[in-house]
Amino acid sequence: xxxxxxxxxxxxxxxxxxxxxxxxxxxxxxxxxxxxxxxxxxxxxxxxxxxxxxxxxxxxxxxxxxxxxxxxxxxxxxxxxxxxxxxxxxxxxxxxxxxxxxxxxxxxxxxxxxxxxxxxxxxxxxxxxxxxxxxxxxxxxxxxxxxxxxxxxxxxxxxxxxxxxxxxxxxxxxxxxxxxxxxxxxxxxxxxxxxxxxxxxxxxxxxxxxxxxxxxxxxxxxxxxxxxxxxxxxxxxxxxxxxxxxxxxxxxxxxxxxxxxxxxxxxxxxxxxxxxxxxxxxxxxxxxxxxxxxxxxxxxxxxxxxxxxxxxxxxxxxxxxxxxxxxxxxxxxxxxxxxxxxxxxxx
Amino acid sequence: xxxxxxxxxxxxxxxxxxxxxxxxxxxxxxxxxxxxxxxxxxxxxxxxxxxxxxxxxxxxxxxxxxxxxxxxxxxxxxxxxxxxxxxxxxxxxxxxxxxxxxxxxxxxxxxxxxxxxxxxxxxxxxxxxxxxxxxxxxxxxxxxxxxxxxxxxxxxxxxxxxxxxxxxxxxxxxxxxxxxxxxxxxxxxxxxxxxxxxxxxxxxxxxxxxxxxxxxxxxxxxxxxxxxxxxxxxxxxxxxxxxxxxxxxxxxxxxxxxxxxxxxxxxxxxxxxxxxxxxxxxxxxxxxxxxxxxxxxxxxxxxxxxxxxxxxxxxxxxxxxxxxxx
Ligand SMILES: Nc1ncnc2c1ncn2[C@@H]1O[C@H](COP(=O)(O)OP(=O)(O)OP(=O)(O)O)[C@@H](O)[C@H]1O
Ligand SMILES: [Mg+2]
Numbered sequence: 001x002x003x004x005x006x007x008x009x010x011x012x013x014x015x016x017x018x019x020x021x022x023x024x025x026x027x028x029x030x031x032x033x034x035x036x037x038x039x040x041x042x043x044x045x046x047x048x049x050x051x052x053x054x055x056x057x058x059x060x061x062x063x064x065x066x067x068x069x070x071x072x073x074x075x076x077x078x079x080x081x082x083x084x085x086x087x088x089x090x091x092x093x094x095x096x097x098x099x100x101x102x103x104x105x106x107x108x109x110x111x112x113x114x115x116x117x118x119x120x121x122x123x124x125x126x127x128x129x130x131x132x133x134x135x136x137x138x139x140x141x142x143x144x145x146x147x148x149x150x151x152x153x154x155x156x157x158x159x160x161x162x163x164x165x166x167x168x169x170x171x172x173x174x175x176x177x178x179x180x181x182x183x184x185x186x187x188x189x190x191x192x193x194x195x196x197x198x199x200x201x202x203x204x205x206x207x208x209x210x211x212x213x214x215x216x217x218x219x220x221x222x223x224x225x226x227x228x229x230x231x232x233x234x235x236x237x238x239x240x241x242x243x244x245x246x247x248x249x250x251x252x253x254x255x256x257x258x259x260x261x262x263x264x265x266x267x268x269x270x271x272x273x274x275x276x277x278x279x280x281x282x283x284x285x286x287x288x289x290x291x292x293x294x295x296x297x298x299x300x301x302x303x304x305x306x307x308x309x310x311x312x313x314x315x316x317x318x319x320x321x322x323x324x325x326x327x328x329x330x331x332x333x334x335x336x337x338x339x340x341x342x343x344x345x346x347x
Numbered sequence: 348x349x350x351x352x353x354x355x356x357x358x359x360x361x362x363x364x365x366x367x368x369x370x371x372x373x374x375x376x377x378x379x380x381x382x383x384x385x386x387x388x389x390x391x392x393x394x395x396x397x398x399x400x401x402x403x404x405x406x407x408x409x410x411x412x413x414x415x416x417x418x419x420x421x422x423x424x425x426x427x428x429x430x431x432x433x434x435x436x437x438x439x440x441x442x443x444x445x446x447x448x449x450x451x452x453x454x455x456x457x458x459x460x461x462x463x464x465x466x467x468x469x470x471x472x473x474x475x476x477x478x479x480x481x482x483x484x485x486x487x488x489x490x491x492x493x494x495x496x497x498x499x500x501x502x503x504x505x506x507x508x509x510x511x512x513x514x515x516x517x518x519x520x521x522x523x524x525x526x527x528x529x530x531x532x533x534x535x536x537x538x539x540x541x542x543x544x545x546x547x548x549x550x551x552x553x554x555x556x557x558x559x560x561x562x563x564x565x566x567x568x569x570x571x572x573x574x575x576x577x578x579x580x581x582x583x584x585x586x587x588x589x590x591x592x593x594x595x596x597x598x599x600x601x602x603x604x605x606x607x608x609x610x611x612x613x614x615x616x617x618x619x620x621x622x623x624x625x626x627x628x629x630x631x632x633x634x635x636x637x638x639x640x641x642x643x644x645x646x647x648x649x650x651x652x653x654x655x656x657x658x659x660x661x662x663x664x665x666x667x668x669x670x671x672x673x
Contacts, residue, residue: 089575
C-alpha cells in the first residue's frame with residue numbers, strides 16, 4: 001500500500017484581535033491508500049478543524065500556521081485557492097455531521113450532484129446525471145432517476161445522509177473525511193449508514209478519516225486511531241492495541257467510557273473535569289489537571305508524542321515507564337503512584 | 348400549488364372587502380354625493396328628493412353593497428372637480444406613477460443586490476463600511492428634503508436636470524403616455540426616481556446583506572465549498588438563492604409603501620401622477636376621487652402582494668409541495 005496522506009507538524013491558529021488561539025497544535029499522522037483512521041476526542045479537541053484544514057476550508061479567522069500536508073505526493077499547504085479547489089470535493093471529499101443542514105434547501109438533488117462533477121471536469125449534464133444516478137443507486141436510494149428532480153426536504157434524515165455520501169463518491173476520491181457522519185441520525189439508522197460507508201470505502205479502495213467522539217464506532221471500522229486532546233494528538237497507533245490496551249491516561253478514560261465496556265448495572269464512566277478552553281490551556285501537559293497520575297513534571301513540561309517501548313503506539317505522557325529520570329519525580333507519594341502505573345502498564 | 352394560489356386569492360378578496368368598507372365609511376362621513384352632482388345652487392327640497400332617489404337614505408350596509416357592486420364594475424363615483432368618473436381620472440394619472448415606481452424599483456434592485464452581497468462578503472472593507480454608514484444617513488433623511496436637495500444641486504446650481512414635470516412623452520398605447528422612450532422623458536425621470544430610491548435603497552441593502560451573511564454561515568454553503576465549487580457559484584447560487592425568499596417578501600410590502608411615498612415625491616416634482624392628484628383631491632374636497640384613489644391603490648397593493656406570495660411559492664420548494672405554509 002502506497003502512502004496517501006502525510007500530515008506533519010500541522011498547527012492551525014485562529015487570529016484574534018491581538019493574539020491568536022492554537023486549535024491544532026503540532027499534529028502529525030499519515031494514511032496509506034485505502035486505510036481508515038479514526039480521529040477521536042472530546043468536543044472542542046480540534047478534530048473538525050484538523051479535518052477542514054486538510055482541504056484549506058477552516059472557518060474565518062483560522063489559518064494554517066505551520067506544517068506540511070502531503071497528499072498523493074503533492075504539498076497542499078501553499079497551493080493557490082484555485083489549485084486547492086480542484087482537489088477539494090474531487091480527490092478529497094467530505095461528509096458533514098447533520099444531513100438536515102448539509103444540502104441546499106432550494107436546489108434539487110440533481111443540481112447539487114451535477115454541479116459537483118461540472119466543477120471538476122468538462123462533462124455534459126447528461127453524462128453527469130448518469131454518474132449521479134449510478135452513485136445514488138450505490139447508496140441504495142430507490143428510483144434515483146425520479147429522485148434527482150426532488151428537493152432535500154422530500155427525503156428523510158437517513159436518506160439525506162445517503163445522498164451526501166453519494167455526493168462524496170461522485171468524483172471517485174482517494175480520501176473521504178467524514179466529520180461525525182452518524183451523530184445527528186437516529187440510533188437505528190446509525191449502524192446502517194456506517195456499514196454503507198465502510199462497504200463503499202472498501203469497494204473503491206478509498207481512504208477514510210472518521211472524526212468522532214465515539215471510540216466504540218471507531219474501534220469497529222478503522223485500522224488506526226489518533227486521540228486528540230486540546231489541539232494535540234496524545235496517543236496514536238493501531239486501533240486494536242489502543243482499544244485493548246490504551247497507554248495515555250486520557251485514552252484509558254475514553255476506553256473505559258465505551259458503553260460496551262461497562263458491565264450492565266454499573267454507572268457510565270466519566271473522565272472527571274472538563275477539557276480546557278483554548279484561551280487557558282494549562283502549562284505542561286494540558287491533561288494534567290484531570291489526570292490521576294500527574295507528577296511535578298507534568299505541570300511544567302510538555303510531553304512529546306513518542307513511541308512507547310514494546311508497543312506499536314505513540315504516546316505523549318511523562319508517566320509512561322522508562323521515560324522519567326528519578327529527579328523528575330516530586331514527592332514520595334507521587335513516586336508511589338508512578339510505580340503503580342509502571343506496574344499497570346507492563347513494560 | 349393550485350390550492351395555495353386559490354387560498355391566497357381568497358385572502359386578497361377579503362382584504363379588498365375591508366379596504367372598500369373603510370373607503371366607503373370615509374365617503375359616508377365626509378363627502379356629500381348630492382353636491383357632487385348638483386353644485387350649490389339647488390334648493391334644499393330638490394336635494395332631499397335627489398337624496399331619496401339616489402338611495403342615500405338607505406341603511407349603511409345596503410349602501411355599501413351598492414358601492415361594492417359599482418366598484419366591481421369600475422364605477423368609483425364621479426370626481427366633483429374633473430366632472431368625470433373618478434376611475435377614469437385615476438387611470439389617466441396611473442401611468443405616470445407606475446413609471447416612477449417601476450424606475451425606482453429597478454434602481455433599488457440594481458444597486459441593493461450587488462452592494463448588499465459585497466457588504467456581506469467583505470464586511471470589514473472600507474467601501475462596505477462607508478456604504479453601510481451612508482445608508483443610515485439615507486434612510487433618516489425625509490424624502491422631500493432629499494428631493495429639494497437634488498433640485499437645488501442638479502437643477503438650480505448645475506442646471507443639468509429638469510426639476511418638474513414629465514417632459515416629452517410618447518403614447519405607447521391608447522391612454523398610456525410614456526416617458527421611457529425619449530431622452531427628455533428619461534431626464535425628467537432621473538431626480539424623482541432617485542429621490543424615491545433613497546428611501547428604499549438603504550433598507551434593501553441592509554436586508555440583502557443580512558440575509559447573505561446568514562446564508563454564508565450555513566452548513567450547506569460550507570458543504571458547497573467543500574464540494575470544490577467555484578466561489579462565484581457558491582455565492583450567487585447557493586447563498587443568494589436562499590436570500591431571495593425574504594427579499595421578495597419584504598420587497599412586495601415595500602412596493603406598496605413606495606406607492607404611498609410617491610404622494611410626497613410627485614408633489615415636490617410636480618409629477619402629474621396619482622400621488623399629486625390625491626393631494627389635490629384632498630385640497631379640493633373631491634371626496635369621491637380621494638376614496639377612489641385609496642381603493643385603487645389598495646387594490647394594487649393587494650394584487651402585488653398576492654403575486655409576490657405566489658412567486659415566493661415558486662421559489663420555495665417547501666411551499667410548493669406542502670401547498671401552503673402557516
Ligand atoms: N471560527 C472559529 N473561531 C475561533 N475558534 C474556533 C473557530 N472554530 C473552532 N474554534 C475553536 O477550535 C477548537 C476546536 O474546534 P473543533 O470544531 O475542531 O472541535 P471538535 O473536536 O470538532 O469538537 P466537536 O466534537 O464539538 O465537533 C474549539 O475550541 C473551538 O473553540
Ligand atoms: Mg467537530
